Amino acid sequence: MAIQKPSIPKGTRDFSPADVAKRNFIINTIKNTFNAFGFQPIETPSFENYDTLMGKYGEEGDRLIFKILNSGDFTQGVKQDDWETKNTQKLTPQISEKALRYDLTVPFARYVVQHQNELIFPFKRYQIQPVWRADRPQKGRFREFYQCDADVVGSTSLWQEVEFVQLYDTVFTALNLKGVTIKINNRKILSGFAEVIGESDKLIDFTVALDKLDKIGEEGVIKEMIERGISHEAISKLQPIFALKGALAEKLTALKEILKTSETGLKGIEEVEFIAQKIEQLTLQTAILDLDVTLARGLNYYTGAIFEVAAPAGVQMGSIGGGGRYDDLTSIFGLKGISGIGISFGLDRIGLVMEELNLFPESLSNSIEVLCINFGNNEALQSMKLLKELRKLGKRAELYPDVAKIKKQMEYANKRSIPFVVMIGESELTKNTFVLKDMLKGTQKEYNFNEVNEALFQ
Amino acid sequence: MAIQKPSIPKGTRDFSPADVAKRNFIINTIKNTFNAFGFQPIETPSFENYDTLMGKYGEEGDRLIFKILNSGDFTQGVKQDDWETKNTQKLTPQISEKALRYDLTVPFARYVVQHQNELIFPFKRYQIQPVWRADRPQKGRFREFYQCDADVVGSTSLWQEVEFVQLYDTVFTALNLKGVTIKINNRKILSGFAEVIGESDKLIDFTVALDKLDKIGEEGVIKEMIERGISHEAISKLQPIFALKGALAEKLTALKEILKTSETGLKGIEEVEFIAQKIEQLTLQTAILDLDVTLARGLNYYTGAIFEVAAPAGVQMGSIGGGGRYDDLTSIFGLKGISGIGISFGLDRIGLVMEELNLFPESLSNSIEVLCINFGNNEALQSMKLLKELRKLGKRAELYPDVAKIKKQMEYANKRSIPFVVMIGESELTKNTFVLKDMLKGTQKEYNFNEVNEALFQ
Numbered sequence: 001m002a003i004q005k006p007s008i009p010k011g012t013r014d015f016s017p018a019d020v021a022k023r024n025f026i027i028n029t030i031k032n033t034f035n036a037f038g039f040q041p042i043e044t045p046s047f048e049n050y051d052t053l054m055g056k057y058g059e060e061g062d063r064l065i066f067k068i069l070n071s072g073d074f075t076q077g078v079k080q081d082d083w084e085t086k087n088t089q090k091l092t093p094q095i096s097e098k099a100l101r102y103d104l105t106v107p108f109a110r111y112v113v114q115h116q117n118e119l120i121f122p123f124k125r126y127q128i129q130p131v132w133r134a135d136r137p138q139k140g141r142f143r144e145f146y147q148c149d150a151d152v153v154g155s156t157s158l159w160q161e162v163e164f165v166q167l168y169d170t171v172f173t174a175l176n177l178k179g180v181t182i183k184i185n186n187r188k189i190l191s192g193f194a195e196v197i198g199e200s201d202k203l204i205d206f207t208v209a210l211d212k213l214d215k216i217g218e219e220g221v222i223k224e225m226i227e228r229g230i231s232h233e234a235i236s237k238l239q240p241i242f243a244l245k246g247a248l249a250e251k252l253t254a255l256k257e258i259l260k261t262s263e264t265g266l267k268g269i270e271e272v273e274f275i276a277q278k279i280e281q282l283t284l285q286t287a288i289l290d291l292d293v294t295l296a297r298g299l300n301y302y303t304g305a306i307f308e309v310a311a312p313a314g315v316q317m318g319s320i321g322g323g324g325r326y327d328d329l330t331s332i333f334g335l336k337g338i339s340g341i342g343i344s345f346g347l348d349r350i351g352l353v354m355e356e357l358n359l360f361p362e363s364l365s366n367s368i369e370v371l372c373i374n375f376g377n378n379e380a381l382q383s384m385k386l387l388k389e390l391r392k393l394g395k396r397a398e399l400y401p402d403v404a405k406i407k408k409q410m411e412y413a414n415k416r417s418i419p420f421v422v423m424i425g426e427s428e429l430t431k432n433t434f435v436l437k438d439m440l441k442g443t444q445k446e447y448n449f450n451e452v453n454e455a456l457f458q
Numbered sequence: 459m460a461i462q463k464p465s466i467p468k469g470t471r472d473f474s475p476a477d478v479a480k481r482n483f484i485i486n487t488i489k490n491t492f493n494a495f496g497f498q499p500i501e502t503p504s505f506e507n508y509d510t511l512m513g514k515y516g517e518e519g520d521r522l523i524f525k526i527l528n529s530g531d532f533t534q535g536v537k538q539d540d541w542e543t544k545n546t547q548k549l550t551p552q553i554s555e556k557a558l559r560y561d562l563t564v565p566f567a568r569y570v571v572q573h574q575n576e577l578i579f580p581f582k583r584y585q586i587q588p589v590w591r592a593d594r595p596q597k598g599r600f601r602e603f604y605q606c607d608a609d610v611v612g613s614t615s616l617w618q619e620v621e622f623v624q625l626y627d628t629v630f631t632a633l634n635l636k637g638v639t640i641k642i643n644n645r646k647i648l649s650g651f652a653e654v655i656g657e658s659d660k661l662i663d664f665t666v667a668l669d670k671l672d673k674i675g676e677e678g679v680i681k682e683m684i685e686r687g688i689s690h691e692a693i694s695k696l697q698p699i700f701a702l703k704g705a706l707a708e709k710l711t712a713l714k715e716i717l718k719t720s721e722t723g724l725k726g727i728e729e730v731e732f733i734a735q736k737i738e739q740l741t742l743q744t745a746i747l748d749l750d751v752t753l754a755r756g757l758n759y760y761t762g763a764i765f766e767v768a769a770p771a772g773v774q775m776g777s778i779g780g781g782g783r784y785d786d787l788t789s790i791f792g793l794k795g796i797s798g799i800g801i802s803f804g805l806d807r808i809g810l811v812m813e814e815l816n817l818f819p820e821s822l823s824n825s826i827e828v829l830c831i832n833f834g835n836n837e838a839l840q841s842m843k844l845l846k847e848l849r850k851l852g853k854r855a856e857l858y859p860d861v862a863k864i865k866k867q868m869e870y871a872n873k874r875s876i877p878f879v880v881m882i883g884e885s886e887l888t889k890n891t892f893v894l895k896d897m898l899k900g901t902q903k904e905y906n907f908n909e910v911n912e913a914l915f916q
Contacts, residue, residue: 398496
């Protein structure tokens with residue numbers, strides 16, 4: 001067989017032990033918080049039926065879903081016409097009945113409907129699994145990446161919104177990522193804006209443009225609105241929206257004036273106010289809650305609260321989390337009237353921010369703590385007995401497998417930054433002792449064989 | 459859009475919170491042991507390049523690999539001839555450049571070669587990730603399942619074999635799965651057999667048949683050997699192999715006599731003896747080490763030790779783990795002379811055995827420990843303050859989100875088997891107290907608001 005130069009598909013990544021340690025540090029912190037807040041983990045298959053996924057993410061989404069080629073003779077049963085004309089759009093569902101998960105939301109909706117009789121509502125689940133997208137890879141954008149979602153379905157209570165704000169604060173505090181901003185908005189406020197400027201039928205166009213205020217500025221937004229067919233008269237009424245400033249409570253006061261003629265808009269304000277007041281009384285540890293009336297995040301989907309988390313000031317990074325309330329997630333699979341709310345954490349970006357701010361604990365490593373030098377089979381057997389004790393006591397430890405020169409074994413310990421080395425040579429074997437070398441300090445000391453505890457845990 | 463009745467592809471599974479809790483219990487136990495023994499985690503992409511996987515698992519394996527359809531116009535560049543004749547074998551690599559991971563071994567070999575300059579050898583890694591096979595689904599066989607492997611590459615030391623026996627013992631002891639048998643064999647012993655019966659050129663046929671002794675008995679094995687063209691004369695010399703009995707040491711003594719004319723065979727015995735003697739001196743906690751000279755496990759692959767773990771006596775189950783030494787894993791990707799040894803754990807089967815023996819801890823649950831009843835917004839706010847404390851103290855706790863009838867909220871607590879319920883009604887709010895109800899005992903007691911510790915941790 002010809003020798004292959006090894007590589008991996010573009011947009012995918014190998015995770016080294018150091019990479020895994022960092023990602024697990026983030027994931028475990030989030031999991032612990034999810035558990036504390038009463039969320040339970042589920043997992044769904046990596047591929048779903050073609051029809052479960054297609055048509056759920058828009059045309060662009062459909063294109064980005066990875067399809068799995070049917071096994072065996074995939075041409076069987078394919079319409080001859082489509083084959084001859086190479087009509088890929090029509091051929092795809094005929095030669096592919098499965099597709100890789102594109103996100104965790106649609107599989108979750110499918111799960112809730114499929115298992116509705118086993119579930120106890122309100123149902124709070126979290127899910128941390130990879131998803132796949134045939135997107136053009138670029139810096140920070142991959143074709144395989146983990147998503148990390150928590151959702152509650154089966155309750156319309158605004159206390160869920162309050163809990164999710166607290167949850168974000170708890171996670172980012174635990175990660176030592178202080179000063180993130182949890183931006184909040186409400187679909188009803190956006191609807192109210194469209195209503196008061198007289199463009200209710202252009203709600204989507206209006207919000208898609210408004211959502212870009214951060215990136216393209218007021219002028220850019222206005223230009224895009226005009227392009228999208230929003231009237232100059234309507235735009236002239238927008239000034240107060242752009243001018244919203246100050247603390248959350250001040251913004252709410254100004255908003256009430258702007259939206260005073262819109263019942264929907266006032267309802268949205270009321271919801272934000274409820275959340276903001278409860279959070280004020282419960283207090284946050286390190287995060288900041290703020291109202292951002294331009295926030296939309298795929299408006300079609302959200303019906304109430306909309307969340308987005310921004311990295312601490314000074315860090316250039318897109319959102320590191322987001323979510324919101326949706327009222328109709330499961331209806332596509334036949335279950336109506338189930339309100340839900342969910343948030344997600346952007347694991348890759350959180351990792352990049354923590355890297356930039358140097359927030360990963362120094363001790364973060366899966367590497368071993370103690371290496372036993374190998375002086376020969378008799379001595380190694382004695383070392384193996386010591387290792388049994390060390391591992392029982394929770395130390396990560398190993399024997400250098402080969403009887404190599406001491407220098408080579410010490411180099412191995414240095415390269416792997418192993419802090420302690422145990423030496424049991426012929427003389428130690430006879431005396432029933434071991435020598436412990438502190439690789440950082442360069443000091444060493446001899447202990448009786450049964451003094452493992454004294455040597456390494458004091 | 460038409461409503462879809464939700465389902466998942468055959469051979470795949472949804473994992474409920476209870477399922478995830480059980481699987482994580484097994485995985486975490488194994489991970490802790492891997493870490494203690496100095497193994498480090500890596501992760502590789504779910505899909506690899508088509509050429510990385512194809513041709514590595516035999517014809518049957520190639521057929522069972524899930525291929526991913528190229529995105530966009532997959533017919534572009536396809537040879538017209540192959541298209542017109544619907545030659546699926548020739549078309550597949552033209553319309554699919556990626557395939558889902560079939561196991562963790564080939565991706566690991568690819569990883570080692572690709573990252574050889576960053577790795578420190580001997581390199582000890584573990585990997586716990588799903589793999590996919592287009593196999594016919596049946597009881598206990600899925601199209602998506604987790605594999606769990608640990609390997610060391612870059613050392614020929616037999617201490618690795620000793621360590622893997624200890625590792626198996628440590629994991630199964632920690633899982634409370636006592637009395638598993640770690641069967642050991644050696645490729646060189648099998649080669650020795652073929653040599654002494656004069657059928658060295660039929661080594662594979664010989665061992666494939668011998669491997670079935672457990673299933674089809676001595677007569678079945680002999681019948682299959684005849685079918686595979688092994689001479690009657692050779693088979694007549696097999697009697698001593700079938701007759702091997704007794705303790706490991708006795709078997710070794712008998713083997714030395716059988717294989718006395720085969721240098722290779724004697725080398726194999728020497729290796730097994732080394733491992734057995736060291737294990738005898740180090741002792742095992744709950745597992746039993748035994749020699750099984752019929753064990754082959756895909757002989758092509760292994761060059762030295764071969765391992766397989768059998769469930770405790772009385773449990774009907776195929777092997778729950780296996781592995782062995784291989785000398786040439788990475789050469790297909792261009793890196794020669796790297797000896798390796800690895801083992802795997804059969805997670806699904808271990809789960810089934812633990813289920814059968816009722817070994818999962820009763821406390822195994824991600825469900826919440828404390829539910830706060832919701833009596834209205836003011837009371838709920840006070841409950842939320844209590845929840846903050848509870849969660850800080852490590853309790854999994856939540857507020858019932860809606861102001862529903864007490865009966866409904868209590869039913870929810872019962873259905874979810876929540877052990878404690880906190881009630882803060884109007885009167886408790888005024889008095890700054892809370893009532894804690896023990897749902898199992900049916901008792902309840904009132905505490906001052908700041909007595910969370912006394913109420914729930916004593």
